[in-house]
Amino acid sequence: MRFNLRTIASSAVAAALMLGLGACTASSSATTAPSQTQSPAAAQGQWPRTITDEKGSVTLEEQPQRIVNTAMSATGSLLAIDAPVVATTITTPGPEADSHGFFTQWGEAATAANVQPLYKIGNFDLESIIAQDPDLIVVSTSGADSVMDHYDQLKEIAPTIVVNYSNKDWPELTRQLAEATGHEAEAEKIISEFDERAAQVKEKLAIPAGTTASIVSYNKGSASPVGKTTGPHSRLISALGFDVVEPPEEYNTNPQKRDDFVFTSYEGLAKSATGDATFLIAATEDTAKSFLADPTLANLPSVKSKNVFPLANSFRLDYYSSNQILDYFENDFPSLAK
Amino acid sequence: MFQPRPTPGRRAPLLWWAAALAMLCILIACSFAVGSASIGLRESLRAITDFDPSNTEHLLVHELRIPRTFLAMLVGAGLGLSGALMQSLTRNPLAEPGLLGVNSGAAFAVAIAITLGVIQPAVLMLFAFIGAGASAIAVFVLGQRSTRGNDLSRMVLAGAGLSVMLAAATTILIIGGTSQNQTKYASWATGSLQGRGYDVLPATLVVILIGSVLALGMSRTLDALSLGEDSAKALGISTQRAWALGLLGIVLLSGAATAAAGPISFIGLAAPHAARMLVGAGHQRLLPLSMALGALALLIADILGRILVRPDEVGAGAMSALIGAPLFILLARRMLKAGS
Numbered sequence: 001m002r003f004n005l006r007t008i009a010s011s012a013v014a015a016a017l018m019l020g021l022g023a024c025t026a027s028s029s030a031t032t033a034p035s036q037t038q039s040p041a042a043a044q045g046q047w048p049r050t051i052t053d054e055k056g057s058v059t060l061e062e063q064p065q066r067i068v069n070t071a072m073s074a075t076g077s078l079l080a081i082d083a084p085v086v087a088t089t090i091t092t093p094g095p096e097a098d099s100h101g102f103f104t105q106w107g108e109a110a111t112a113a114n115v116q117p118l119y120k121i122g123n124f125d126l127e128s129i130i131a132q133d134p135d136l137i138v139v140s141t142s143g144a145d146s147v148m149d150h151y152d153q154l155k156e157i158a159p160t161i162v163v164n165y166s167n168k169d170w171p172e173l174t175r176q177l178a179e180a181t182g183h184e185a186e187a188e189k190i191i192s193e194f195d196e197r198a199a200q201v202k203e204k205l206a207i208p209a210g211t212t213a214s215i216v217s218y219n220k221g222s223a224s225p226v227g228k229t230t231g232p233h234s235r236l237i238s239a240l241g242f243d244v245v246e247p248p249e250e251y252n253t254n255p256q257k258r259d260d261f262v263f264t265s266y267e268g269l270a271k272s273a274t275g276d277a278t279f280l281i282a283a284t285e286d287t288a289k290s291f292l293a294d295p296t297l298a299n300l301p302s303v304k305s306k307n308v309f310p311l312a313n314s315f316r317l318d319y320y321s322s323n324q325i326l327d328y329f330e331n332d333f334p335s336l337a338k
Numbered sequence: 339m340f341q342p343r344p345t346p347g348r349r350a351p352l353l354w355w356a357a358a359l360a361m362l363c364i365l366i367a368c369s370f371a372v373g374s375a376s377i378g379l380r381e382s383l384r385a386i387t388d389f390d391p392s393n394t395e396h397l398l399v400h401e402l403r404i405p406r407t408f409l410a411m412l413v414g415a416g417l418g419l420s421g422a423l424m425q426s427l428t429r430n431p432l433a434e435p436g437l438l439g440v441n442s443g444a445a446f447a448v449a450i451a452i453t454l455g456v457i458q459p460a461v462l463m464l465f466a467f468i469g470a471g472a473s474a475i476a477v478f479v480l481g482q483r484s485t486r487g488n489d490l491s492r493m494v495l496a497g498a499g500l501s502v503m504l505a506a507a508t509t510i511l512i513i514g515g516t517s518q519n520q521t522k523y524a525s526w527a528t529g530s531l532q533g534r535g536y537d538v539l540p541a542t543l544v545v546i547l548i549g550s551v552l553a554l555g556m557s558r559t560l561d562a563l564s565l566g567e568d569s570a571k572a573l574g575i576s577t578q579r580a581w582a583l584g585l586l587g588i589v590l591l592s593g594a595a596t597a598a599a600g601p602i603s604f605i606g607l608a609a610p611h612a613a614r615m616l617v618g619a620g621h622q623r624l625l626p627l628s629m630a631l632g633a634l635a636l637l638i639a640d641i642l643g644r645i646l647v648r649p650d651e652v653g654a655g656a657m658s659a660l661i662g663a664p665l666f667i668l669l670a671r672r673m674l675k676a677g678s
Contacts, residue, residue, distance in 0.1 A: 092514070092515065094515075094516030094518065094519075095516070096516075097516075144517075219525075221532060221533025222530075250649065251375070251649045253374070253647075253649055253650035265374035265651070266374070266402070267375040267402060267649075268374050268375055268649060270375070270397065271394060295400075296401045296402055298391070299392055299393075299397060
């Protein structure tokens, strides 16, 4: 009996070890470079050009043909303007990412464009970047996908531009990336198409003037990011006719001051999300139910009137996810309850 | 081996108990009044005497601060008592519930539950409880000497080994999981009481009550066991039975505490020692006082954790180690001086 138990215990250890090794090897394979056969697109604009970025300036000799993007949050913006992304960092498959580890909002576009997975964000892998033979590398200043620590290594491989997606909305980021890749025309096209569509949806929604809204990434029992009026979510929601409520800074648990969110303490949430409607980002119907059922939030106007709406794929806004939000407002948004 | 101090025959004077009770009341009031939203003592007391559900501040006191206050005391009491039980049973002054792999077992089970997509706190708690119990029993079985009885060093080794293995497995599960799962696990693992309330309070109360009755009923057995296994046998105590009951008590108490509040170390180790310094090794006084001190310690830790980095919080588990360790060293040094 005891012998058996010991055998079970030791085989469990062995199994755990093997699992661990398996997980290690699985993540670092499948990074062979695809053959370089794409026909060079008609170059737009003047090359060489000098791009201003967060680190200063970068000079690009020719229009990039092989972009390696370490800033996963910007992949959607690159794909939306048909920039030649050959590889992007990925994340763990789950509700927000498909089986390749691509964010669901642009997973299809990435697969169609034959984008290769680079490495999981957080597990920087220089070799996988070199293997893609890039002529432009994109790095972000902050966020889980930031690899600023490796900036000096990366700029030895290829021209490297540094973007900050946390302080600008997706059109602004898209324009910046368009300048670096020579896809300005595509950028202007999708941005104006989007604005037109947003205006149509706003008209259709006909939200009464003065209706306020809060934007919350709800984490029951811990700090919840609440969208600020200067953040990207607020711009989208106010484009649809809502007045976004500025959350008080008093409950901010994040020592870093940000333009997009106040990381509001759990107690503070009851005093912050005071809009007539609450939009829950990266949320499902279940999230909305648990928000409505949270006893500490019972006095919020949006909870009383049951105007709490989950916005599915909305944590990172780019052309694709913003359009999905418009889809939601166009097709699935129940009108505001009084 | 561990030498219990000779039991002083003193009786805790009534004044002592009154002072302790007064202190507890003050702490409870503080706990109602302190948090990231500034509500203040008067308004938080009004939330109890004159509850107005349309007042958000009253809601915060009722829904968050009252349950977490009682949960902190309950969990602290459970940890203190199970630590005392553990130290007496093993006659090892360094014994604490974590030694039986309770924390790592619960953590592993919670990691499994989160990976499976469990979100209800009560179900999560059940997983943690089962994990804690299973690993405690596994350590106990692995630690048994092949001939008879229990071998302490074997058990310590088995506990350490199993803990490392479970921790590795937990890490694999969590690191391989989605970022949401990682956040969820982290909020459990910091031993934070933020947002833990009525959904886990009743179950914790019941289990800890049962465990307490069981443990407190063992006072005489434990007194006899502290004389050594042979003397205990001579006194007619069945060591196997005592071990089985004691183990059950430890699993119930520390399992429920860990399940409700996450892994909280140190209180299970320090509270019984502090109690022993105050009233000696007689279990009839030692066990209740270990409970009381554990409850006080965790409540203080939770309150300080809310003040320290306001409006954010430090988990009570981290906080109790942070303030408890220096205090404990100070006490131990004073006792050494007094003893020499």
